[in-house]
Amino acid sequence: MKDDRGVVVRLPSEPRRLVSLAPSLTEIVFLLGQEGKLVGVTRYCNYPPQAGALPRIGGIADPDIERIVAAAPDLVLCTTDGNPKEKVRAIEEMGIPCFAASPQDLSGIYSAIERIGALLGVPDQARSEAGALRARASRASRAVEGQRPKVLFVLSTSPVIVAGKGTFLDELIRRTGAVNDAAAYAGRYPRLSTEDLLKTAPDLIFVAAMAGVEKFSPEVTRWKEIPAFRDGEVVTLDGDLVTRPGPRVVAALEEVSRAVSAWRERHGGDSGRKKGGRGR
Amino acid sequence: MRRTSPILAVLLGAFLGAIALSVSTGPTAVSLRQVVDGLTANGWRGIPSDTGARVVLTLRLPRALLGALVGGALSSSGVAFQALLRNPLADPYILGVSGGAAVGALAALLLLPGDSFLPLPLCAFLGAALAASGVFLMARHRRGVSRERLILMGVVVGAFLNALIMLMVAFSPPGKIPGALYWLMGDLGLGTLPRVGVLLPYVAAGAGTLFLLSRGLDLLLLGDEPAFTSGLPVEKVKTAVYLTASLLAGSVVAVSGLIGFVGLIVPHGARVLVGSGHRRLLPAAFLLGGTFLILADVLSRTASPSGELPVGAVTALSGAPFFLYLLRRNGGKT
Numbered sequence: 143m144k145d146d147r148g149v150v151v152r153l154p155s156e157p158r159r160l161v162s163l164a165p166s167l168t169e170i171v172f173l174l175g176q177e178g179k180l181v182g183v184t185r186y187c188n189y190p191p192q193a194g195a196l197p198r199i200g201g202i203a204d205p206d207i208e209r210i211v212a213a214a215p216d217l218v219l220c221t222t223d224g225n226p227k228e229k230v231r232a233i234e235e236m237g238i239p240c241f242a243a244s245p246q247d248l249s250g251i252y253s254a255i256e257r258i259g260a261l262l263g264v265p266d267q268a269r270s271e272a273g274a275l276r277a278r279a280s281r282a283s284r285a286v287e288g289q290r291p292k293v294l295f296v297l298s299t300s301p302v303i304v305a306g307k308g309t310f311l312d313e314l315i316r317r318t319g320a321v322n323d324a325a326a327y328a329g330r331y332p333r334l335s336t337e338d339l340l341k342t343a344p345d346l347i348f349v350a351a352m353a354g355v356e357k358f359s360p361e362v363t364r365w366k367e368i369p370a371f372r373d374g375e376v377v378t379l380d381g382d383l384v385t386r387p388g389p390r391v392v393a394a395l396e397e398v399s400r401a402v403s404a405w406r407e408r409h410g411g412d413s414g415r416k417k418g419g420r421g422r
Numbered sequence: 423m424r425r426t427s428p429i430l431a432v433l434l435g436a437f438l439g440a441i442a443l444s445v446s447t448g449p450t451a452v453s454l455r456q457v458v459d460g461l462t463a464n465g466w467r468g469i470p471s472d473t474g475a476r477v478v479l480t481l482r483l484p485r486a487l488l489g490a491l492v493g494g495a496l497s498s499s500g501v502a503f504q505a506l507l508r509n510p511l512a513d514p515y516i517l518g519v520s521g522g523a524a525v526g527a528l529a530a531l532l533l534l535p536g537d538s539f540l541p542l543p544l545c546a547f548l549g550a551a552l553a554a555s556g557v558f559l560m561a562r563h564r565r566g567v568s569r570e571r572l573i574l575m576g577v578v579v580g581a582f583l584n585a586l587i588m589l590m591v592a593f594s595p596p597g598k599i600p601g602a603l604y605w606l607m608g609d610l611g612l613g614t615l616p617r618v619g620v621l622l623p624y625v626a627a628g629a630g631t632l633f634l635l636s637r638g639l640d641l642l643l644l645g646d647e648p649a650f651t652s653g654l655p656v657e658k659v660k661t662a663v664y665l666t667a668s669l670l671a672g673s674v675v676a677v678s679g680l681i682g683f684v685g686l687i688v689p690h691g692a693r694v695l696v697g698s699g700h701r702r703l704l705p706a707a708f709l710l711g712g713t714f715l716i717l718a719d720v721l722s723r724t725a726s727p728s729g730e731l732p733v734g735a736v737t738a739l740s741g742a743p744f745f746l747y748l749l750r751r752n753g754g755k756t
Binding site: 306328329361 | 473482614723726
C-alpha cells in the first residue's frame with residue numbers, strides 16, 4: 143500500500159496494535175470501528191470523547207519515540223503535515239512500519255479512509271463509510287444558485303489570519319457556491335490588516351474557534367463598512383472541525399453550507415448591494 | 423554645529439517624508455481631497471464619516487506616528503546603551519528589557535480573559551521596568567555599577583526570561599499562539615490614536631532626558647576615570663542614563679512588541695552622519711530611527727502579496743546588509 147510520502151508500506155500481518163500521531167487519523171480509526179486496536183494517541187486526540195482515555199504518546203510535533211516503542215505497535219499512522227520527518231524516520235528505524243496519510247482535500251480524506259481501512263483489514267466498511275461521507279458532502283455542496291457571498295475563513299483574530307487558496311477551508315467555501323475573499327492574496331494563510339479587510343469587504347465571516355482564540359477586537363468590528371460586521375454575519379465554528387483533515391470536515395462543510403444558505407435567505411433579492419469600504 | 427545643521431534638516435525632511443509616504447500608502451485608494459473634505463465636513467471636530475478619511479486618520483496615521491515614536495525611542499535608547507556600556511554591540515534589549523516586557527505581555531495575553539487587550543501594554547511595561555531594575559540592582563556593588571557586571575547580569579537575566587518565554591509559548595492554547603508570536607516579532611498594527619497619545623509623553627520625556635544628559639554621555643565614552651576627573655558625577659549619570667534608556671525602550675516595546683535591530687543599527691548609521699557628539703547624535707538617531715522604522719513598516723505592508731509581513735523581520739532583513747556595508751566602508755569602525 144502506497145502512502146502519501148510515496149513510500150510503499152508492507153505489513154507482515156494484519157496490524158493489531160496501532161499508534162496514531164494525529165487527531166484526524168485517530169478519528170478515522172474510530173470511524174472504522176477499529177479503536178480497540180489503538181494503543182497510543184496524541185495529547186490532542188479528543189474526539190470522539192473515548193479517544194481522550196487512550197494512552198498518550200506526546201504531541202503532533204513532539205511525539206515521544208520512547209513511549210511509542212514501549213507501546214509496541216505494529217503500525218504507526220502519521221501525517222506529513224505535522225509530524226516531523228525525523229521523528230517518523232526514527233520510528234521506522236526501530237522497525238515499526240509507518241503509514242503517512244496527509245489528505246489535502248475532501249477526496250484525499252475519502253482515499254485516506256479507504257487505504258487505512260484496507261490496511262486494517264476492513265476494506266468494505268471503509269468503502270461504505272467513505273461513500274456515506276461523499277454523499278453527505280455532495281448534498282451539502284448543492285448547485286451554485288443565487289447570490290454568491292464573499293466569505294473569509296478566519297483562523298486567528300489577532301492578528302487576522304485567514305485561509306487562502308489551496309486550503310481545505312477554501313474548498314469548503316467554494317463547494318457551497320460562495321467566493322473566498324482571501325483568494326486574491328498569495329499564500330495559504332495570508333495575514334490581513336484592518337485596511338485589507340475594508341478592501342476585501344467580506345459579506346460573511348467564519349471563525350475557526352480554537353482554545354484561547356479571542357473574538358475580533360472592537361477596533362476591527364467598529365468598521366461597519368465591512369458588510370459582515372455591519373450585518374452581524376460572523377459565524378463561529380468548532381476549530382477542531384475545520385482544521386483537522388478527518389471525517390468531520392464533512393460536518394464542517396454542512397455547517398458552512400447551512401450558514402451560506404441562511405445568508406442567501408436573508409440577503410435574497412438585494413443583489414445591487416453597495417460594497418462598503420472602497421476608497422474614492 | 424554649522425556643519426551638521428544641514429544634515430539634521432535633511433533628516434527631519436526624510437522623517438516627515440516617511441510619515442507622508444506611510445499615510446498615503448495602503449490597499450485602498452484614498453485621495454488627499456477626501457481626507458481634507460472628511461476633516462472639514464465636521465468643522466475639524468471628531469472622526470469624519472467618510473471611509474477613506476477614516477482609514478487615513480484612524481488606521482494609517484496612528485501607525486505612522488507609532489513607527490516614528492518607536493523607531494526614534496529605540497534608536498535613542500540604543501545610543502545611550504552603547505555609550506553607557508562602551509560597547510558597539512549594545513542595544514536597548516541587551517540588559518533584559520525585552521525579556522521582561524515579553525514575559526509581562528505574554529502573561530497578560532495568556533492569563534487574562536480573552537477580550538482584555540488593554541492591560542497588555544501595562545503588563546509589558548511593568549515587566550520591562552522590573553527586569554531592568556532587577557539587573558541594575560544586582561549589578562551594583564559598593565563602589566557603583568561596573569559595565570562588565572551590568573552586561574553579565576543582563577545576559578543571564580535575559581537568558582532566564584527567554585526560557586520563561588519559550589515555556590509560555592509552548593503551553594499557550596493554539597488560538598493564542600499567533601498573537602503571542604506576532605507580538606514577539608513586533609507589530610505596528612497595534613497603534614491607535616489613544617495609544618499613540620499615551621506613549622507620546624513617555625517618549626518625549628525619555629528622549630528629552632537623554633538629550634539633557636548629552637555631555638555626560640560624551641564623557642562616559644571616555645571611561646569612568648577620565649569622566650570622573652572632568653568633574654562628572656559618574657555613578658549618578660550612569661544610573662540616570664540606565665534608567666531613562668531602559669524605561670524609554672520599555673514604554674515603546676509595551677505598545678509595539680519586540681521590534682529588533684533598529685536600536686542596534688540606527689545609532690551606528692547616525693554616528694556616520696553626524697559624529698559621536700551626543701548633542702547632535704541623539705536627535706539624528708531619533709529622526710533616522712523613526713524614518714527607518716516607518717519605511718520598514720511601509721515595506722512590510724506592501725512587499726508581500728500574501729498580506730502583512732512582521733515588521734521586525736523587515737527591519738533586520740533590510741538593516742543587516744546596510745549595516746554590513748557601513749562596517750566595510752568604515753574599515754570596521756562606525
